Amino acid sequence: MFDENLSKNIKALAYEKSIDVERVFKALEDALATAARKYYKTREPMETVIDRTSGEMTMYVIKEVVEDENQIEDPQAQWTLEQARKIDPTVEVNGKIRLSYITKEVVDVVKDPNMQIRTYEAQKIDSEVEQGDEVHIPLTKNADEFGRIAAQSAKQVLYQKVREAEREKVYNEFAGKVGELENGYVKRFERGDMIIDLNGKTEGIIPRSQQSRAERYSQGDRIKAVIIDVHTQPKGPQVILSRTDPRLLIKLFEMEVPEIYDGTVVIKGAVREPGERAKIAVASRERDVDPVGACVGMKGSRVQSIIRELRGEKIDIIPWNDDVVTFAQNSLAPAKITRVSVTSDESAHRPHLDVIVDNDQLSLAIGKRGLNVRLAAELIGAKIDIKSEEEVKGEVADALSAMLQEAMAETRSQVNVHDIDEIPPELADKLEAAGYDDLDSVLNSSVEDLTAIEGIDGDTAAKILDLATRHEEVQEQTEEQPEEGAETETQEEAQVE
Structure with missing residues (x-):
């Protein structure tokens, strides 16, 4: 008998942590198996079975059954089918054998205490064994005899298993609520993050990055936030909340506007700059329902309620199209x-x-x-x-x-350098040889560019540029005169008529 009140204690723990009673029993069985391996100094897989009613505890060594020796990967954990059937004739391959003893090799000098035992210690268990034999050490000790180190190991395993069960329960409860609005209380602050008490047993967290700069909360304040993630990591709160996510705005409108809740008005999109401005696009499924008017409410009562909740954030309600x-x-x-x-x-x-x-x-x-x-x-x-x-x-x-x-550059490029008025042919030849073969290239050059040509000094270069400029001006005047003439002719025709 391990503890006559064990079953009651386990049920009380399960109720306190809001987890399944069977999970607690399994966690304790795993913890006791770990403690037993520590106490007996063995690597053989062990299993503890606790009677759910009486609290009676029984420990076993477990051996996996394989077909032959070629398939044995771990001699401590596996037996061949031939070995197993000496204990249980009905066992099959991949089955398991439960043993009530640990097996160790008897030696004079112990090199591996997990697999070997000194001869004189083995003979206390079985006086007939000698060096080289195997001794069966019966699993007869109660858990309260395992000692402090083994008990500490059991405590750690039990705590870990219960904690895993708690986190799994929280994950299963909130994983389907991502995007939903949750109410809670500000419990405490940790390095700028807000820890939120959601239901008295579960903690959520609003990271600093998910907090609005326009909002200030104190410990104990009531708060609404939207769930954006639920994780299974071993450290910290699992439920991640946000006060900046656009889904918070959508959920607040669903709460305040019955037409959105019943589907008459549909939210097509929402964007936010937390604490400053938000835009939400709405559309109506019924022709006689004004989506913007429904969201604003009588004298702005509905939208003002949301603005107060968001601490003065301006909201533009936009008709979707x-x-x-x-x-x-x-x-x-x-x-x-x-x-x-x-x-x-x-x-x-x-x-x-x-x-x-x-x-x-x-x-x-x-x-x-x-x-x-x-x-x-x-x-x-x-x-x-x-x-x-x-x-x-x-x-x-x-x-x-x-x-x-x-267009002007295109026109100038069509005038050959030899056609520029008053320019000497010998200068035109030098310019053409240097790559200045049209009016546009000459006009786009400078005195320094032209003096780089052999036989052209500064005065000559200035004269060339002056001739090119005058030629362009004359050409522009010539193009304008026909237009003026045509205009005069049109006026004369009009007078004749």
Whole structure:
């Protein structure tokens, strides 16, 4: 008899830890088997069986049965079928044999105490054994005789097994609740992390990275948070909570807005910059239900309740739309959008929106530190570039100027250096030989460039550039005159009519 109150104690422990009674029995059996191996100094697998009613404890050595000696990998843990059937004639391969004794080799000098025993100690058990024989050491000791070291080992194993059962229970309870809202109390603070008491027995943690900078809590404060992860790691709270996750915003709206809870209004997306601003896109499944109005509530009562819970975080409730342009215009509220053009961003596999706003709406559309446009882009799932009307006009003017310059350069490149008015042929030959074979290349050169050509000094270079410039001016005037003539002719025709 190990302990007449053992069964009652185990049931009390299981109730206290809220774990299955059988798990506690199994944990204690494993712990006692570990203690027995320590006490008997053996590597043979051992098993302890506790009677669930009386608390009676029985210990065994376990041997796995294999077909023959070629399959034995661990002689301490395995027997051949032939050996096993001497004990139990009905046993089969892969079965197990329970023995009530430990086997050790009898030697004069012990090299491995887990497998050998001194002759004089063995003869205390069986007086007829001699060196080289095997002695069977019966498992007759009670657990309270195992000694302090063995008891300490048993205690560690029992604590570990019970702790594993507790963590498994917590995991099974909360793993299916990821994304759900949980209520709790702030229990304590550890290096900036908040430890939350969830149900009196389970602790959750809100890491510093999941806390809003706009919120301050004290020990004992009630708190709502959303579960973002549940893990099975051996250290620290298993339930990870968040006050910054967008799912918290969604769950708060589900609590406050009955139309969302019953499915009439659907939340299409939510994004947050915790403590500052949030955007939530909503749509209605019924034509006569206004999704934005349902979320705002009478005189803003519903949304104000959520804003208070989030410590003043501003919330934009946006009507969702299938059309990305309309949705973008809604998402960038409160700014008024002039127009939106959509292009494809192949590298990012998402739309690219060019948004044009009036000059006085630019800062409102971008928001403080780019917050408004950043949240809108995240909500839509697109890249957004915002420009004012003035910027767009400047870009158009620059593009036209570049096109004009390109056209002029093309015209100049068609004028051969020999065709430049008043330029001596011998100078034209030198310029052409040096690579300045058209009007454009000459105009784009400097005095220093031209003086590098043999036979051309500074005065000559300046004269060449002056002739090229005059030629271009004359050419431009010549092109304008036909247009003026045509205009005059048109006016005369009109007068005749």
